[in-house]
Amino acid sequence: DTGVSQDPRHKITKRGQNVTFRCDPISEHNRLYWYRQTLGQGPEFLTYFQNEAQLEKSRLLSDRFSAERPKGSFSTLEIQRTEQGDSAMYLCASSFMTGRGYNEQFFGPGTRLTVL
Amino acid sequence: EDQVTQSPEALRLQEGESSSLNCSYTVSGLRGLFWYRQDPGKGPEFLFTLYSAGEEKEKERLKATLTKKESFLHITAPKPEDSATYLCAVMYSGGGADGLTFGKGTHLIIQP
Numbered sequence: 001d002t003g004v005s006q007d008p009r010h011k012i013t014k015r016g017q018n019v020t021f022r023c024d025p026i027s028e029h030n031r032l033y034w035y036r037q038t039l040g041q042g043p044e045f046l047t048y049f050q051n052e053a054q055l056e057k058s059r060l061l062s063d064r065f066s067a068e069r070p071k072g073s074f075s076t077l078e079i080q081r082t083e084q085g086d087s088a089m090y091l092c093a094s095s096f097m098t099g100r101g102y103n104e105q106f107f108g109p110g111t112r113l114t115v116l
Numbered sequence: 117e118d119q120v121t122q123s124p125e126a127l128r129l130q131e132g133e134s135s136s137l138n139c140s141y142t143v144s145g146l147r148g149l150f151w152y153r154q155d156p157g158k159g160p161e162f163l164f165t166l167y168s169a170g171e172e173k174e175k176e177r178l179k180a181t182l183t184k185k186e187s188f189l190h191i192t193a194p195k196p197e198d199s200a201t202y203l204c205a206v207m208y209s210g211g212g213a214d215g216l217t218f219g220k221g222t223h224l225i226i227q228p
Contacts, residue, residue: 004159033215042120042203042218043160056215091159095214103148103207103214107159 004108006092012114013082020078021080021111025094031107032075034067035091036060043091050073050097082115089113118177120220122204122219129226137202140186145209149187150216151180160203163189166191187190195199 005024013019025032025037031050035043044046046065047057051072063084069075089112093105123138141149148167152160164173166182173180177198179190188201201223205216 031214040220042205044181044217045215045217048215058215093159097214100204103163104150104162105216106162107152108158110159112157 003096004106006090006108006111007110009109010112010114012116014116015084016076016083017082018078018080019082019113020076021090021092021113023075023077023092023108025074026093026096026106028094029093029094029106030072031067031105032069032094033095034075034077035093036041037089037091037110038087045113046077079113082113084115087113087115117137117183118219119217120204120206120219122202122222125220125223125224127225129191129194129224131195131226131228134192134194135188135195137224138186139187139189139204141206142185143206143208144219147207147209149182150205150207150219151189153207154201154203163202180203187226191224194224196228199224199226 006021033048034046037043045058045060047067049069052069064080067077089110091110093107095103095105121140151163154160164180167171169184171182181188201221203221205218
């Protein structure tokens with residue numbers, strides 16, 4: 001039973017550098033979500049894809065952030081010109097959307113980003 | 117104003133001491149309320165989905181209930197392995213499409 005996987009699990013970078021994270025969803029799931037979580041807070045929604053189409057972006061997703069899901073499979077989240085405020089856990093989740101709107105999201109282990 | 121508020125922020129119980137966690141929400145057009153468990157350094161683990169007031173779901177020592185403005189997660193005779201942060205999230209019409217809006221969580225500690 002393979003769940004959602006994320007790579008890398010930890011990333012330390014210097015301010016101003018670009019970083020890219022990868023998420024592999026549960027294979028039969030058609031929706032993929034990105035969230036960000038800081039210490040003591042719940043996850044905050046960033047963006048989501050249905051198949052390869054990016055359907056929504058949160059106002060939290062600044063121009064320095066870009067996400068892709070080529071071919072509707074894995075997804076990447078890139079942060080350009082990282083800032084110390086970008087330090088957080090980046091979580092990926094996937095779900096299978098049906099006509100009933102059934103939408104339980106299953107999360108990966110997260111990528112912890114530290115910007116020095 | 118927070119749309120999802122969880123209380124208490126932290127709770128320490130003795131093993132076997134039952135209690136309830138609260139999640140209140142102010143959004144309208146609720147499409148679903150979700151409970152997750154999160155262990156330190158890990159992603160949230162799905163527990164329950166509730167769709168309408170009056171609905172209840174159970175899993176082992178956990179039982180989730182839903183009213184029109186709040187949900188409760190009841191923990192019966194907890195064990196130390198139930199220690200975790202419990203997160204509540206909502207999906208609602210007019211919100212971030214199908215993105216979940218989370219509360220800050222309740223940090224639960226069960227002492228042997």
